[in-house]
Amino acid sequence: MKIGFIGLGAIGTPMAHNLVAAGLDVTVWNRTADKCKPLVEAGATQGDSPADCAACDVLITMLADDAALSALVEEHDLIGALGQTTVHVNMATVSIDFAKAMAEQHAAAGKTYIAAPVLGRPDIAKAGKLQIVAAGDADAIETARPAFDVMGAKVWPVGTDAYRANVIKLATNYMLMAAVETMGEAAALTASYDVEPGDFLEIVTSSVFAAPAYQGYAPAMAQRDYDNPEGFKLALGAKDVDLALAAGHANNVALPVGAAVRERLAEGMAAGEGDLDLSALAEGSRRAAHLDD
Structure with missing residues (x-):
């Protein structure tokens, strides 16, 4: 499985490190490129653009807020860059309106989107013990489950509407x-x-x-x-x-x-x-x- 990971903040970084440590094929990208270096040294591939991450089997985005993900989507045509079978997993904390808009935009483009925000602090993320609340297509959640199992202690599926997780x-x-x-x-x-x-x-x-x-x-x-x-x-x-x-x-x-x-x-x-x-x-x-x- 190839995983793209965008957003190397306080929680995103240990999540990505755990994916790399588990031997998964991980491509990372971050606006501040220097944050990718420790992950590359650990075995990840640094993408030249978000599109490199979007071309993977599972794209994980872990950005600070609505504005950060919205900018990424608009500036880099992130939804258009997704492969036809790629599952976009947004694991960040976003507003309900934005969560609904993301699901609608992906559906209109024929792409797959699920929400999977996490419960836990950075130390919990580092230990791979996050609680992951997932909503969206059940098959898509199962596609992402190998990554979830590395990053979290438990996955809580809560329905097919992505905003329910948010x-x-x-x-x-x-x-x-x-x-x-x-x-x-x-x-x-x-x-x-x-x-x-x-x-x-x-x-x-x-x-x-x-x-x-x-x-x-x-x-x-x-x-x-x-x-x-x-x-x-x-x-x-x-x-x-x-x-x-x-x-x-x-x-x-x-x-x-x-x-x-x-x-x-x-x-x-x-x-x-x-x-x-x-x-x-x-x-x-x-x-x-x-x-x-």
Whole structure:
């Protein structure tokens, strides 16, 4: 199987590395060409253009947002470059409207498109333990399954409409933002009564909230060390909450918790914390509680 991989960011890079390490024939392309070098050294082929990736059996795109994939599609005629039997797997977090448009554009061109966003942080991607939520033609999902099995611990097929996978991803990230925000608020509450945040966080993440959503962010929050190049950036969290809120508004689904969390995310970005790990949300709660005065 030949796999094309476009988008070598914090999660895309370890995903691609795992495909190469598994002995699959991988062609990579990235706007910043230097990011391809470690993969080439590991055994991948560097494509001269996105079309080289699109000519493979499976094309995986893992870009930051709607705009990045839209630009790729328009500038490089990516859909036109797909082979007649190529399965385009979009594994990024995108809006529902964009997910629907992508499926429609591929169908109009007679090409195959599925959505398969991933659940997990870069360290989970590196370990090949991502949860993959896949939607689209069942046969196409099976075509991509050898790649999924290398990158993830489990594949969750959720129907034939590609956007269904994307709404599940957005809903999951929406819950994650709320979880990290409430953990930061609770840590600020206990700190105001002279309880060390690390002590509180160790207790709750080892008992009532012994789950990855909490355990993955508690250590950085306890140490107030948010400079993690492999973390989930606070600004990306804001983007995902925006997408979830837009999806809710489109179907008249109220998401009041998300609106509150979005304000905290805006505050964090205004404080210059957008490129820090999502756990930096805790700093907003500390500021509000005047804990560092």
